[in-house]
Amino acid sequence: MTEAAKFHLKLTQDMLQGATIALIPGDPARVAQIAKHLQNSKHLVSNREFVSYLGYIDDLPIVITSTGIGGPSTSIAVEELAELGVKTFLRIGTTGAIQNNIKVGDIIITTAAVRLDGASLHFAPLNYPAVADFHCVNALYQSAQQYLELADAKSFLGITASSDTFYPGQERYDTYSKYVLPAFQGSFDMYKKLNILNYEMESATLYTMCSALGLRAGMLAGVLINRNYAEIPDDNVVQNIEESVIKIAINAAKKLAE
Ligand code: URA
Secondary structure: OOOOOOOOOOOOHHHHOOOOEEEEEOOOHHHHHHHOOOEEEEEEEEEOOEEEEEEEEOOEEEEEEOOOOOHHHHHHHHHHHHHOOOOEEEEEEEEEEOOOOOOOOOEEEEEEEEEEOOHHHHOOOOOOOEEOOHHHHHHHHHHHHHHHOOOOOOEEEEEEEEEOOOOHHHOOOOOOOOOOOOOOOOHHHHHHHOOOOEEEOOHHHHHHHHHHHOOEEEEEEEEEEEOOOOOOOOHHHHHHHHHHHHHHHHHHHHHHHO
């Protein structure tokens, strides 16, 4: 009987060629960009926000699938890839830094996430930590050290505030209402004082669900803005940052397979 394709990703196990490592950016457009860095890469399927390619590092098959923005769609991508045999997830993201010393173009490797999302509650209660897999963090860190030696950028390891919303949950006032709920007023300064490095939108769901399901996950993000100095990124720097994080993640995938 022909194997049924998964509900959202429309992938089958056959298409993955035994891949157990996935690179998961948020942006569907970044999937082809990542695939260019792998050998014999090919487009598999595109459905909604989920674009998937397969490529190789020597003989090692790697699947690349976009998650879309936020926890709910990330949980769908991770669930369906896990059902197809993927055990290790490396998220390639972008982020807004909140500590003064982190510069645009630097790299943040998230060791744990503050759970400001809703989707992770569907996998484990709020007192369960959203924590990265040690081996994934180690591989990303070693890889970043090698790569960043050549670049004028630093890598930071630490805790990320991972929010369901880009605007109120990250205490942004450059919005239609110019208002955030009392629960978020002052949260930017509080997280800064608590040594949180940055904001993004997927790690809380990714880390909670992967830990709860016995899967491995890590994430690195290129810093697009520092929220103390700017709210809108400079488009020219975005492309360079994306290339750096892609190279670091691919090198980390190679280390994890060794
Ligand atoms: N992604 C986020 O979630 N926040 C930012 O500030 C930048 C990227």
